[in-house]
Amino acid sequence: MAFVRMEHLSKTYPNGTVALQDVNLTIREGEFLCFVGPSGCGKSTIFKLITGLSQPSKGDLDVFGTTPKEARKQSDIAFVFQDHTLLPWSTVEANVRLPLELRGVDKKTQKAEAERVLELVGLKDYMKVLPRQLSGGMKMRVSIARALISRPKLLLMDEPFGALDEITRQTLQMELLNIWQQNPEMTILFVTHNVFESVFLSTSVVVMTPRPGKIAATVNIPVPYPRDESFRTNAQFGELVREVSAALEH
Numbered sequence: 001m002a003f004v005r006m007e008h009l010s011k012t013y014p015n016g017t018v019a020l021q022d023v024n025l026t027i028r029e030g031e032f033l034c035f036v037g038p039s040g041c042g043k044s045t046i047f048k049l050i051t052g053l054s055q056p057s058k059g060d061l062d063v064f065g066t067t068p069k070e071a072r073k074q075s076d077i078a079f080v081f082q083d084h085t086l087l088p089w090s091t092v093e094a095n096v097r098l099p100l101e102l103r104g105v106d107k108k109t110q111k112a113e114a115e116r117v118l119e120l121v122g123l124k125d126y127m128k129v130l131p132r133q134l135s136g137g138m139k140m141r142v143s144i145a146r147a148l149i150s151r152p153k154l155l156l157m158d159e160p161f162g163a164l165d166e167i168t169r170q171t172l173q174m175e176l177l178n179i180w181q182q183n184p185e186m187t188i189l190f191v192t193h194n195v196f197e198s199v200f201l202s203t204s205v206v207v208m209t210p211r212p213g214k215i216a217a218t219v220n221i222p223v224p225y226p227r228d229e230s231f232r233t234n235a236q237f238g239e240l241v242r243e244v245s246a247a248l249e250h
């Protein structure tokens, strides 16, 4: 069954900007899809449509076989943005527990789940610390933990590592793949401007055209997981990066 299905999906904003035009895409459960494309090609608009925050102008969109609004009510969708959006006055633990607290989950479960996800991102020893005491990479790990606490079926990541230095970025890519391996049923949609990142992470790269955004190509990355650092330097990686880059140029 399609997990997310887009058919002839178009979005024109009220000011006349055509952000997406005739997008057709079927996403299956357990995929890790990366979207790459030039600035303004509609990548964030796709996320807004999937979460029901914006309505399509034309075409069909189903999420988990229902409407985006219904799917969001099931709280099976979580987000991670480039800006980690942590509450500065709350501890790491309180930030991570927030989605469960808002849902009225009991305190004992909140704590146990916070420990589980902070362990996953390697920050169990930082539960009582405030965000300002953390590095950029650590803040991003907290943000990922907060998204994972709801055990989402679908994780939407909008340029999550865009503001990090290259070494931290590569470390977090590896960590994200490890987390996904432990939750293989989770589907991840990941927006990035970085072709190398898209090839390293994904099962397929969706290449978008400049505005109005359309799908220029979908490049399958037929490399089994677990992937390790040696993948970044092998010949197949280079070929796949060239293929994605060539699709971006058209």
Ligand SMILES: Nc1ncnc2c1ncn2[C@@H]1O[C@H](COP(=O)(O)OP(=O)(O)OP(=O)(O)O)[C@@H](O)[C@H]1O
Binding pocket: 013, 014, 015, 017, 018, 019, 037, 038, 039, 040, 041, 042, 043, 044, 045, 046, 211
């Ligand atoms: N609410 C809005 N009203 C009018 N135009 C909008 C609105 N939101 C986005 N746009 C325009 O629609 C186009 C697509 O925007 P979107 O944010 O989806 O692109 P993007 O690919 O995510 O960009 P970036 O890579 O810079 O984050 C852009 O030209 C943008 O200016």
